[in-house]
Amino acid sequence: MLIKLINRHIKPYWGLIGAVLALQLVATIASLYLPNLNARIIDQGVARGDTHYIWVHGAWMLGVSLVQVAAQIAAVWFGARAAMQFGRDVRDAIFHRVLGFSSRELNHFGAPSLLTRTTNDVQQVQQLVLMTCVMMISAPITMVGGIIMAVREDPGMSWLILAAVAALAAGVVLLIWRVTPLFGIQQTRIDNLNRVLREQITGIRVVRAFVREPHEAKRFEQTNADLTQTATSLGRHMSFMFPFVMLIMNLGSVGVMWFGGHRIAEGHIQVGQLTAFLTYLMQILMSVMMATMMLVFAPRAAVCAGRIMEVLDTSSSVIPPQEGVTELAGRGVLEMRDVEFTYPGAEVPVLDEINLQLAPGRTTAIIGSTGSGKSTLVNLIPRLFDVTGGQVLVDGIDVREIDPDTLWARVGLVPQKPWLFSGTVASNLRYGKPDATDDELWAALETAQAADFVREMDGQLEAEIAQGGTNVSGGQRQRLSIARALVKKPGIYVFDDSFSALDVATDARLRAALAKETNGSAVLIVAQRVSTIREADEILVLEDGRIVGRGTHDQLLASCPTYVEIVDSQLSAEEAA
Known part of the structure; x- marks a missing residue:
């Protein structure tokens, strides 16, 4: 579902994705070249006391660093643009699909769930697209390039890379296996929290009339506690990730320094090569960590994508005709x-x-x-x-x-x-006829017996109306709704x-x-x-x-x-x- 959703809405932004890929490639090549330059400076400049060599290659190293920084900033900018526009398109697709639903589909999903799918769920998939553009593209390039460059420096210590990557990958796979079910539970409990909160806010008058505030408070506390429990469980699992990664990285560093020191003493490598090898190991492990972070976020994004696709793949039971009649000859029979x-x-x-x-x-x-x-x-x-x-x-x-x-x-x-709807009296009355004049609005209000109380409101036709019309009485809402239909003249x-x-x-x-x-x-x-x-x-x-x-x-x-x-x-x- 995740791949299907992304493929459906990412096509207009392949140009931006291509630019991100090119820029990430430039930044990655630059980051892989820097340790090699540093090794040359140490082994051929510092060791020989060649100041000119140090200055020239140092300036070259600085230039490569600036290219890396510029390419990385541009890649993040283009990636963020693609991800944000992708999210906008998905939200737009959900909105237009829901507008076409009949009451049957709306009742099936429920308003709270549709709100969560349009906001929180889309945000999770959007975040995954952003992280893919920013990290996932460069991670495999860095991993493969880092292994090649490290082996070039010293093939004898390549087994250290294999051991560190295997240990890191095994730990992260275990973590993903544990947290994937929790992401689905979390999204469902967010739905429940939105449902309870929406019921309590819209039904606050009933709650107070029946003195049910303590009962509703307990309902909210229980729902909130369920979500907190799931989020806390996820947090506990995720809290092991960074200490584990740092442990592997530090053990790898110790291993490189220990075995590298012996190889320097035996004359197999130089100090600069050891420094470069250590840097490449850190780059490889960092790229593995970035890839595994993506794998951690991917399960939740996959759950959210499934929920989004459930809406997008649901067809309305009220199907519009392909070539419907657009003009009716009668007067309204x-x-x-x-x-x-x-x-x-x-x-x-x-x-x-x-x-x-x-x-x-x-x-x-x-x-x-x-x-x-x-x-x-x-x-x-x-x-x-x-x-x-x-x-x-x-x-x-x-x-x-x-x-x-x-x-x-x-x-x-x-x-x-x-x-x-939230807005003004006039904007609500013009809902069915946007070009209605003020005179038409007042005529409709007079017929609906609403003109008197509208004249007493601050601003009259421009008086503010709260969402759902909660700042006017039930009878006033009915009369304004009648006036809205009268303005339309159906x-x-x-x-x-x-x-x-x-x-x-x-x-x-x-x-x-x-x-x-x-x-x-x-x-x-x-x-x-x-x-x-x-x-x-x-x-x-x-x-x-x-x-x-x-x-x-x-x-x-x-x-x-x-x-x-x-x-x-x-x-x-x-x-x-």
């Missing part, structure tokens, strides 16, 4: 023919044999008990789900054959849970229990204003209160996913026991109040 919908894995359909028609200038209402399928029916209209049987048609065309942008432009949905309005947070007087004023504003459009109202829908041209009564009553308010009172039961229960509640 919605029809459902024998619609059936069953959730994946469910044995019983949520909706069954649903037939209805919305026409411009008519208001159709849906009422039913909780769980009767009202919101599911509404979600089928803008294709948040696709029907599992039957058809949903707009202006005579199946919604599955309509271009998504064309369909969404025709439908103005006010969801059951109104959501406002052919079909769908209000999914959008008046539940309004008082009776505001509800009545809003419905009267809406009737004038939407008289040329098809209107569908889903509601719990009979008072909200009693003036509708047609009322549908849902029970267990089926339409059990159809007609006006008076007709249903005479023919539908379920509707009579709903009316009686609400009248009783009002009388009790």
Whole structure:
């Protein structure tokens, strides 16, 4: 999965990777040449007292060092640029894939997990790409070149290199084998921490209302402790790495000095050659260490890449048509023919044999008990789900054959849970029509009975709105969401229990204003209160996913026991109040 992900998104940056490779090659050659120059200075300059030789080769050594430094800096710059742009592209790919998901896929992954995959997981893979550009390219070159140069200096001590590299590699392989499973556990526990934290922040009012702060604190502490335990275990394992590497390097140095001293005494090598051999050994071990560091990071990056590819390889259950209809000739006629919908894995359909028609200038209402399928029916209209049987048609065309942008432009949905985005009142109202004028915004606010409280806000249309609209009340959020749909002026309005947070007087004023504003459009109202829908041209009564009553308010009172039961229960509640 890691290789697949990198191959998919690194192609545009092969030029940068090529530049990094060339620069790392230059830097590595320079670093391998420096010990040889140093050995010459010691053996041929210092030993003979040749000052001119020392100055000339010292200047040459300085020049090579400057080339090495410049090449290394440039390689890191190009490598960082490639890695950051790679990360940007992966995040962009995840974002656009998630935008195309239906509610089914979003519920499968969950918002906290998608956030972690888009941020933390991408960062881990991005870090691996950066380390590959900075270290992994030069490590094998340094390792091979260092071995060749060291053997050239003294073949008799080459066994020391073999022993040191073998010991270092064995220790690191054992470490990787131990930590790889922990990386997968860590990412899962980061997901859990994000999920708990998101629930607690978004549900803080409920937490306080039920005095559950101690319980939620314990939940967070447990989740946090689980993540800390995994991270601590990883830290313990990783803490052995650098002391072990330093131990091998120091033992190697001692071995070179011990056996090298004897070989100098026997006349096989000179002091400069011993110095060069020792430097090459350190370079070889450092390159092994860099390679093993990559191997340590690779398992976690591989886990993250698998999680990212799981998102990128998931196709939406709502598939846009390849050549969708982009123009609708009608004014906004919605029809459902024998619609059936069953959730994946469910044995019983949520909706069954649903037939209805919305026409411009008519208001159709849906009422039913909780769980009767009202919101599911509404979600089928803008294709948040696709029907599992039957058809949903707009202006005579199946919604599955309509271009998504064309369909969404025709439908103005006010969801059951109104959501406002961080920004201003104006930016939220212009969400469906970016070029709307201020006059259009105020007209929509007047119809939605929201103009009065917006005028009282600091900045009016430019008043700040917090994420989710948490700085306004529930009723104000509903009215702003209704105004947002009105600004769009769609052919079909769908209000999914959008008046539940309004008082009776505001509800009545809003419905009267809406009737004038939407008289040329098809209107569908889903509601719990009979008072909200009693003036509708047609009322549908849902029970267990089926339409059990159809007609006006008076007709249903005479023919539908379920509707009579709903009316009686609400009248009783009002009388009790």
